[in-house]
Amino acid sequence: MNDDDYAIRVENLTRTFRSTRGTEKTAVDDISFDVKRGEIFGVLGPNGAGKTTTIKMLSTLLLPTSGKAFVLGMDVSLRKNERNLRMRINVVSGGERGLYYRLTGKQNLQYFADLYGITKREQTSLIDELLDLVGLSEAADVRVENYSRGMKQRIHIARALINRPEVLYLDEPTIGLDPEISRGIRALVRRLADNGTTIILTTHYMFEAEELCDRMVILSKGRIVGYGTAPELKNSVSDAEMIRVVTGKDPYQIVSSVEHMDGVIGVRTEMVAGRYETSIHTEKGKDVLNNVEEKFRDTDIRSIGYDEPTLEDTYLHLTGGE
Amino acid sequence: MNFQAVRASFRQQATQFVSDPQWIIPSIISPFLFTVVILMIYQDVTGPVVLQAVLGGGVLGMWANTLFASSFTISYDRVNGTLESLLSSPTHLIDIIVGRSIWNAFIGLVNALLVFVIAELVFRTGVAMVNPLLFFGTLILTLLSLASIGLIFSAAFVFSRRSYVLTSIAEYPIYVLCGAMIPITALPRWSQYISYALAPSWGIDAMKLASVEGYTSMTGMNVWIDMVIMIAISILYFMIARSLLATVERNIRETGSAIRY
Numbered sequence: 001m002n003d004d005d006y007a008i009r010v011e012n013l014t015r016t017f018r019s020t021r022g023t024e025k026t027a028v029d030d031i032s033f034d035v036k037r038g039e040i041f042g043v044l045g046p047n048g049a050g051k052t053t054t055i056k057m058l059s060t061l062l063l064p065t066s067g068k069a070f071v072l073g074m075d076v077s078l079r080k081n082e083r084n085l086r087m088r089i090n091v092v093s094g095g096e097r098g099l100y101y102r103l104t105g106k107q108n109l110q111y112f113a114d115l116y117g118i119t120k121r122e123q124t125s126l127i128d129e130l131l132d133l134v135g136l137s138e139a140a141d142v143r144v145e146n147y148s149r150g151m152k153q154r155i156h157i158a159r160a161l162i163n164r165p166e167v168l169y170l171d172e173p174t175i176g177l178d179p180e181i182s183r184g185i186r187a188l189v190r191r192l193a194d195n196g197t198t199i200i201l202t203t204h205y206m207f208e209a210e211e212l213c214d215r216m217v218i219l220s221k222g223r224i225v226g227y228g229t230a231p232e233l234k235n236s237v238s239d240a241e242m243i244r245v246v247t248g249k250d251p252y253q254i255v256s257s258v259e260h261m262d263g264v265i266g267v268r269t270e271m272v273a274g275r276y277e278t279s280i281h282t283e284k285g286k287d288v289l290n291n292v293e294e295k296f297r298d299t300d301i302r303s304i305g306y307d308e309p310t311l312e313d314t315y316l317h318l319t320g321g322e
Numbered sequence: 323m324n325f326q327a328v329r330a331s332f333r334q335q336a337t338q339f340v341s342d343p344q345w346i347i348p349s350i351i352s353p354f355l356f357t358v359v360i361l362m363i364y365q366d367v368t369g370p371v372v373l374q375a376v377l378g379g380g381v382l383g384m385w386a387n388t389l390f391a392s393s394f395t396i397s398y399d400r401v402n403g404t405l406e407s408l409l410s411s412p413t414h415l416i417d418i419i420v421g422r423s424i425w426n427a428f429i430g431l432v433n434a435l436l437v438f439v440i441a442e443l444v445f446r447t448g449v450a451m452v453n454p455l456l457f458f459g460t461l462i463l464t465l466l467s468l469a470s471i472g473l474i475f476s477a478a479f480v481f482s483r484r485s486y487v488l489t490s491i492a493e494y495p496i497y498v499l500c501g502a503m504i505p506i507t508a509l510p511r512w513s514q515y516i517s518y519a520l521a522p523s524w525g526i527d528a529m530k531l532a533s534v535e536g537y538t539s540m541t542g543m544n545v546w547i548d549m550v551i552m553i554a555i556s557i558l559y560f561m562i563a564r565s566l567l568a569t570v571e572r573n574i575r576e577t578g579s580a581i582r583y
Contacts (some may be wrong), residue, residue, distance in 0.1 A: 017577075017578070053578075059410055060410065060575070061406065061409060061410055061574075061575065061578070062575060062578045063576050079572075081410045082412075086410060086411060087412050090410070091406075091407075091410050093403070093406065095403070097402060097403025097404075098402070098403040098404055098406065098407055099402075099403075099404065100334065100402070100404060101339065101402070102341040102342060103334070103337055103338065103341075104335070107334075107337060110330075111330055111331075111333075111334045112407070112411065114326050114327060114329070114330030115327055115408070115411040115412070115418070116332065116411060116412060116413075117324070117326060117327075117413075117415040118410065131455040159407070171574065210410070220328045259355050
């Protein structure tokens, strides 16, 4: 594979912030990875793991403290590359901010089209095409302040596509959206990748990463703790096993004692379809199933047994349950 | 300069402005109140002195509007979360701010003209201008010189969340130092040097020369020399603002400070 096959190459990238009191905090610590052209690449990690700082460095908003990052073959640290690079990339941030609320969806797109130097002649067809792509043609002349949250996120994506970017950074694009709208956004992301756009996706939702990402990195405290495809990442924790217990009652009273059992690495409970699903990460070879069953005796057990680790289990294992 | 970005930012600012009904407060109600207060102060005076007073009110309206609008335009982007999108675009901040400042200057002009119209139609001040056409030209150029100071302040706003303190502190001293209400020659000698370094001082002097009968220039020069000096200083301000904003943009990339709110 030669250099042209890569959209992004990151080599020992580090970013340190200095507070006004003189203390230093390393947000991104010596990370290296690469992203192939046309790939959907996930950057996963808990809050404060360094995901957004990484995106900011790769999108020329922030200079690295040390290390190198090349996007479309251009060094992001060099000032001479800034304008050229910005013409060929774009960023979507999650949440409702980042739009001019008193302008219509179409006026927002026109403004950013002008900032990217797109001619008026091109703008007409491009904006119609983008509004159609994100399903907002009928709301084009409605002020953004009257848009729903999902509509705002879609117009965000349309805004970021205004320069037909070769690399698109999506920073938590489905955060706070309902499942139906999130599914629509994921379908849109898949369509963009199918058309050749390289996508860097940061997300908290593991099912989203598993559904969309060809490969991913998992960050924890600024460092890479996992890197590869979803199956590769799951295999990387083959020293662990997973017991899944589904109960009718909330097992919150016994979780703490299960966590302290010999051979147990971590415990997580979530509500799934009106039942409580507890995932217990255990060391391989330590047969703790009977002891776990005993602990859960009074919680109305519906099912219990060993299970394959999901990406979420792997993520929690790698990030230490953050 | 990226004229497409300048035009687009002018249009964006105009659309935002008219879509917010609050524009009536700074652009209609505020000049009306300025005029009322000024004419109450000068109620027993007639002729050129009243015109000077009305001019002072007009300039204050222009200055307040231009300074605050130019400065807060980027502050709005910071709060609104659009600053990050602007910074990640290939357009330089100076082009965006210039476009928006031209709109703000235009509104400042409307503001100033309203003061004169209200003084004439509502309060019947009945003062005649020496050369109305020349006066209008000096008014527009003075407004642009005020906007050029606003550009420098806007750089501070991109950089810091607390720059409104700087704007609040600067508003009245600059207004006084420019000689809008009190003649510069009546100010202490040391502060007169600061006045001469302010572009609007020359613009206001030119405006008074073009409109007030018997007005003596602060330096004894004529209206054209005043305007040339004002344009030269305004260009210098623009260069300073451009360089400041470029430094601020570099600093943002180094510290990441402007994109935190």
